[in-house]
Amino acid sequence: MRVVVLKETKAGEHRVAQTPETVAKLVKAGVEVVIEAGAGLAAGFDDAAWKGATVAPDAKTALSGAQVVLSVQPVSEALVPHLSRGALLISFLPSARRPALAERGLDALAMEKVPRTTRGQAVDALSSQATVAGYKAVLLGASRLPRLLPMMTTAAGTLTPGKVLVLGAGVAGLQAIATAHRLGAQVSAFDVRAAVKEQVQSLGAKFVDIDGVGSAEGSGGYAKEVGADDQARIVSTLARVVPLADLVVSTAQIPGRPAPRLITADAVKAMRRGSVIVDLAADTGGNCELTQAGEEVVTDNGVLVLGPRDLAATMPLHASMMFAKNVLTLLLLCLKDGALSLPLEDELIAAMLVTHGGVVRHA
């Protein structure tokens, strides 16, 4: 079986879908691996690092005879005609990109469709990348603050600890809490899923209880949208809580829906000059009314609102290592006696296989 690892082409995408460590495991399993030249450079792996694999000079050469194609972002449209019918693609794959792949007769496993189950954990790229993003969001915010986060008693005076508020305590939010806590900040957090309170507290943070707001847990452990009354209670409580924070990291998301609006422009107006908001929900509309995806906004009262996209791609070494392991685990499920064999009945494959037999599944 010939597996190809492509060089990413999207601007700002520094990750790579495999690492020398995971490639060595594929080679040991009897797989022929071809790496597009330069694929690992941005993540810290030069072409000589891919022991046991062949390095092809460009994508078209690499794709010749490919049975499996691995990438972080979807294969570019320009490369689709160079893929052989029946080849298997594994990457993140937004739904808009799926029809063209189905039409070409390609099988595609979309990494974002991983079931959030115990068995899915080893393949869960949403979680591995959210872990990196949550960590980086705190570092990004902390580096833009005019103050330190830890308490310090020094000969030059005592510094009080900074206050960090995390909104949404899923995978990214919990990692943001842990990171802010390690930096010495006083951390508090809010989520609409009641089950999260204990996890927040176990990380040393205070849970923001909002009177009258019940748990909004939907299917698969995800949050569902709250009703208008609860939404009004959340927004008005956060209007009091947000201005107390030096740094707010917001991560609240509802699958398939716009991000819940949690921080109003008025709440930002009440924040101290120099405070920072890092809105990880920027791509789905933002948790803050002032967020602009991919942009930095400075308000009249001197608050910085950051709406970073793809933060995981900015820490490409560890993000790639985790993504590569997720992909390797998935790929090994599709390997039988050294040949490609899709176990269609497997619950992970069934959930993640978005194009097969010329059609888009899970429309």
Ligand SMILES: NC(=O)c1ccc[n+]([C@@H]2O[C@H](COP(=O)([O-])OP(=O)(O)OC[C@H]3O[C@@H](n4cnc5c(N)ncnc54)[C@H](O)[C@@H]3O)[C@@H](O)[C@H]2O)c1
């Ligand atoms: N293998 C597993 O068992 C596994 C792995 C990963 C995640 N999970 C679970 O999957 C779920 C989703 O995790 P995720 O990190 O992808 O979540 P996500 O990115 O979809 O959302 C982030 C957080 O925002 C919260 N949120 C939504 N609306 C909100 C609002 N109005 N106010 C405040 N917070 C709000 C959600 O409850 C969630 O905790 C969680 O229950 C998580 O524990 C399970």
